[in-house]
Amino acid sequence: MSKPICIVCGTTGAGKSDLAVELAKKFETEVINADSMQVYRGFDTITNKISREEQKNVAHHLMSFLDYDQEYSVPNFERDARRIIHGLHAKGKIPILVGGTNYYLHSLLFDDSTLSSIDPPLPDKVKHPDEGILSYENTDLMLPYLQKVDPLMAERWHPRDVRKIRRSLEIYFHTGKRPSDIYKEQSSLRKSKLKYKTLLFWANAENDVLMPRLDARVDKMLQHGLLDEIQTMKSSIDKSGFTPDPTRGIWQCIGFKEFEPWFHNSSQETFQACLEKMKVSTKQYAKYQKKWILNRLLPLCVSEQKLRPSSILFSIANTTNLQNWNKEVTRSCDIFSCFFNDQTLPAMSEEEHRVSEKAEKVLQIQDKDTISTKFTCDVCLDKTGRSFVSIGKDAWQTHLQSRKHKMTIRRMKERATRHERIEAAKKAAMEKNMEID
Numbered sequence: 414m415s416k417p418i419c420i421v422c423g424t425t426g427a428g429k430s431d432l433a434v435e436l437a438k439k440f441e442t443e444v445i446n447a448d449s450m451q452v453y454r455g456f457d458t459i460t461n462k463i464s465r466e467e468q469k470n471v472a473h474h475l476m477s478f479l480d481y482d483q484e485y486s487v488p489n490f491e492r493d494a495r496r497i498i499h500g501l502h503a504k505g506k507i508p509i510l511v512g513g514t515n516y517y518l519h520s521l522l523f524d525d526s527t528l529s530s531i532d533p534p535l536p537d538k539v540k541h542p543d544e545g546i547l548s549y550e551n552t553d554l555m556l557p558y559l560q561k562v563d564p565l566m567a568e569r570w571h572p573r574d575v576r577k578i579r580r581s582l583e584i585y586f587h588t589g590k591r592p593s594d595i596y597k598e599q600s601s602l603r604k605s606k607l608k609y610k611t612l613l614f615w616a617n618a619e620n621d622v623l624m625p626r627l628d629a630r631v632d633k634m635l636q637h638g639l640l641d642e643i644q645t646m647k648s649s650i651d652k653s654g655f656t657p658d659p660t661r662g663i664w665q666c667i668g669f670k671e672f673e674p675w676f677h678n679s680s681q682e683t684f685q686a687c688l689e690k691m692k693v694s695t696k697q698y699a700k701y702q703k704k705w706i707l708n709r710l711l712p713l714c715v716s717e718q719k720l721r722p723s724s725i726l727f728s729i730a731n732t733t734n735l736q737n738w739n740k741e742v743t744r745s746c747d748i749f750s751c752f753f754n755d756q757t758l759p760a761m762s763e764e765e766h767r768v769s770e771k772a773e774k775v776l777q778i779q780d781k782d783t784i785s786t787k788f789t790c791d792v793c794l795d796k797t798g799r800s801f802v803s804i805g806k807d808a809w810q811t812h813l814q815s816r817k818h819k820m821t822i823r824r825m826k827e828r829a830t831r832h833e834r835i836e837a838a839k840k841a842a843m844e845k846n847m848e849i850d
């Protein structure tokens with residue numbers, strides 16, 4: 414049986430850090446940070462770190478240990494986290510990982526993440542020289558390219574399905590393998606990719622409560638030295654004279670680039686505009702994180718549950734109404750204890766049912782995408798004058814029943830009969846002529 418691990422994920426402001434601390438206290442274990450910004454030393458406010466008091470003497474690993482001018486990649490995290498997890502297991506403890514960095518959690522929980530059809534795009538990869546064609550909004554260049562490198566895969570997609578064709582090429586560029594080979598491999602080895610016996614908590618608050626909470630959080634950050642931290646970042650850049658890459662390292666953190674204009678113009682209006690921009694970015698990021706959990710992480714859980722039911726479980730700690738906080742913590746502790754002791758679990762909540770059904774649906778669509786075949790209609794044409802194509806049996810059946818298809822057939826028959834009539838008339842006329850002759 415694989416070793417146990419507990420994950421607490423969720424957006425900023427949803428209470429995941431506090432939940433992790435409560436669990437760690439109750440089960441006498443330690444927390445490992447899985448947030449790519451909180452690995453940096455200093456900048457506690459802008460990176461939303463949990464304070465010393467809030468940590469309640471629970472050890473927090475992989476937090477505040479890296480200098481701001483250093484980079485930390487997914488493989489770095491995986492290596493360091495695994496070492497700590499191993500150490501905690503040796504002490505008989507169940508490690509609790511907390512954080513919202515998707516790549517970190519994904520790489521830690523699942524094997525061969527690069528091959529998954531539902532994985533996030535890969536960061537930090539060497540660029541393929543032809544990757545530029547991925548930026549086109551139509552398939553004019555991408556489709557011929559795919560046809561060349563992976564004809565089987567090109568055959569599978571609708572010729573104008575930009576999203577799928579681009580995705581196939583992305584896989585090809587990033588792995589150097591034909592996507593069709595990868596899918597073949599995957600379907601023949603539909604085996605579990607899970608690395609640990611995993612309990613996953615999602616600390617989740619409804620958007621109508623979460624969004625104002627995030628705004629208030631940004632305001633609070635201002636009172637806790639946000640601008641000082643930004644100033645420090647700014648002057649360290651000025652001193653060393655380098656231009657930070659806003660897509661790398663600490664420079665990605667929300668707040669830094671949003672307040673950039675204020676350093677050039679310190680008027681009140683600029684300040685307000687920057688503040689507003691930071692609030693918008695914070696909320697956008699929260700929405701993106703939620704989507705990732707709903708559309709990628711939970712479907713993967715559901716898919717793993719089918720293969721190894723007792724090896725993975727997800728549970729939602731609803732933090733919409735903070736008056737229920739203690740109740741949610743108690744329930745989570747209950748689930749933790751039952752899951753890792755192989756005891757009967759408490760009943761699923763209404764919300765957990767709903768979310769797991771949704772994950773199931775996402776999974777079905779993704780599976781269908783992977784196995785669907787392409788049908789070409791002999792009679793119908795699409796808008797560009799090419800043969801009409803439909804993807805998947807269901808869509809093909811729908812097409813055969815459609816008005817468009819039936820009309821085309823009727824028109825063809827009419828044309829054929831007209832042609833026959835003309836031919837018959839010609840023949841008759843010819844025969845008549847012959848008679849005259």
Ligand SMILES: [Zn+2]
Pocket residue numbers: 790791792793801812817818821
């Ligand atoms: Zn047709």
